[in-house]
Amino acid sequence: MPKSPQMSRREFVGIVTAAVGSVMGALVGIPAIGYLIAPALNKEAADVWIPAGPVENYPIGIPTLFNFNRTKVNGWEKTVNSYGAYIIRSEDGSILALSNKCTHLSCRVNWKPEESAYRCPCHDAYFDIDGQIISGPQPRPLDPYETKVEENILFLHYLGS
Amino acid sequence: MFQKTFTWLDERLGLKTIYDTVLDRKVPKVNWWFTLGSASLFLFLLQGITGIMLTVYYIPSPDHAYDSIQYIMTGVSYGWLIRGIHHWGSSLMVITVFCHMLRTYFFGAYKYPREFTWVTGVFLLLLTLGMGFTGYLLPWNQRAYWATTVATSIAGTVPFLGNFINQVLRGGMDLSAVTLARFFSVHIWWFPAMIGALIGVHMYMVIRLGISSVPKEDD
Numbered sequence: 001m002p003k004s005p006q007m008s009r010r011e012f013v014g015i016v017t018a019a020v021g022s023v024m025g026a027l028v029g030i031p032a033i034g035y036l037i038a039p040a041l042n043k044e045a046a047d048v049w050i051p052a053g054p055v056e057n058y059p060i061g062i063p064t065l066f067n068f069n070r071t072k073v074n075g076w077e078k079t080v081n082s083y084g085a086y087i088i089r090s091e092d093g094s095i096l097a098l099s100n101k102c103t104h105l106s107c108r109v110n111w112k113p114e115e116s117a118y119r120c121p122c123h124d125a126y127f128d129i130d131g132q133i134i135s136g137p138q139p140r141p142l143d144p145y146e147t148k149v150e151e152n153i154l155f156l157h158y159l160g161s
Numbered sequence: 162m163f164q165k166t167f168t169w170l171d172e173r174l175g176l177k178t179i180y181d182t183v184l185d186r187k188v189p190k191v192n193w194w195f196t197l198g199s200a201s202l203f204l205f206l207l208q209g210i211t212g213i214m215l216t217v218y219y220i221p222s223p224d225h226a227y228d229s230i231q232y233i234m235t236g237v238s239y240g241w242l243i244r245g246i247h248h249w250g251s252s253l254m255v256i257t258v259f260c261h262m263l264r265t266y267f268f269g270a271y272k273y274p275r276e277f278t279w280v281t282g283v284f285l286l287l288l289t290l291g292m293g294f295t296g297y298l299l300p301w302n303q304r305a306y307w308a309t310t311v312a313t314s315i316a317g318t319v320p321f322l323g324n325f326i327n328q329v330l331r332g333g334m335d336l337s338a339v340t341l342a343r344f345f346s347v348h349i350w351w352f353p354a355m356i357g358a359l360i361g362v363h364m365y366m367v368i369r370l371g372i373s374s375v376p377k378e379d380d
Contacts (some may be wrong), residue, residue, distance in 0.1 A: 031242050032214060034239050035238055038237045041238075075236065076231060
């Protein structure tokens with residue numbers, strides 16, 4: 001059979017099959033990629049200002065513990081974590097908020113007025129009233145929270161972990 | 162360049178031979194009813210792919226099954242699409258496989274020398290129904306729970322052995338986490354592996370024997 005200048009039926013069917021197949025592949029393939037990587041793209045608005053009540057609740061010069069909870073959602077699971085911060089108000093009005101999580105292995109430190117220090121019950125880490133290291137195995141001072149006061153209410157800046 | 166690469170591969174893999182044997186076969190003049198086998202194969206592959214996708218998020222445990230599916234439906238991009246295809250595809254596959262069986266029966270395509278193709282097909286149909294049965298429990302909602310309660314109770318009415326069959330299906334006296342786990346296992350490993358193997362045998366015979374033609378008046 002002499003070769004016709006037109007496209008043969010076989011070529012036409014081949015091209016149409018490839019084209020339809022590609023469209024179907026893309027229709028399934030692109031959503032499939034989105035499906036697989038979706039959890040990585042879910043951005044939780046993690047950082048938030050936590051209200052800690054009126055400033056007068058915190059006596060001047062005495063570290064006072066403030067506790068709060070945050071809920072984390074991963075997929076269909078919810079995890080509630082508790083956090084604590086020692087609030088220290090000074091004479092000049094400045095406010096220091098220190099996480100009570102020991103920088104060694106994350107046990108909770110306690111303020112010991114008789115020793116004028118935060119003491120970690122796990123491995124005897126000692127921090128002074130400003131959170132600086134006195135003695136112990138801890139690698140760095142206690143982590144501070146950023147604070148702000150609005151209409152006499154104290155807020156702590158929680159960064160998400 | 163493409164031609165050279167293809168020739169290099171073809172020399173070593175025999176791609177042209179595979180293509181000629183599997184796809185470029187001589188077939189009699191037939192009609193659209195003869196596409197149902199290919200359609201069933203396509204649906205099996207589609208169910209396989211979407212099923213694998215679903216296992217990325219699904220957990221076969223009474224504590225998590227329902228919630229993980231809610232997450233697939235509302236929390237994951239296109240989760241509704243993947244699950245929707247799997248859900249509707251399952252019904253479509255049962256219908257397609259069943260029609261494929263009817264076509265084979267009414268066109269007499271099960272006769273010599275294709276009896277064994279028919280026998281593997283019978284098992285493929287039963288396994289397809291088994292996939293529907295085991296998959297139905299996995300959402301772990303009220304409908305799934307009670308449908309499986311009823312269905313396993315029906316199996317329990319078999320004379321003498323009924324109670325035993327019922328307990329084997331449930332993995333105990335009651336529908337429980339054990340039931341969900343074994344249904345999941347059967348749904349994603351045992352039955353797909355058996356279907357895959359049987360499709361291999363089924364298609365080997367289709368390729369080896371060729372397909373039957375449409376019966377004529379004097380057949």
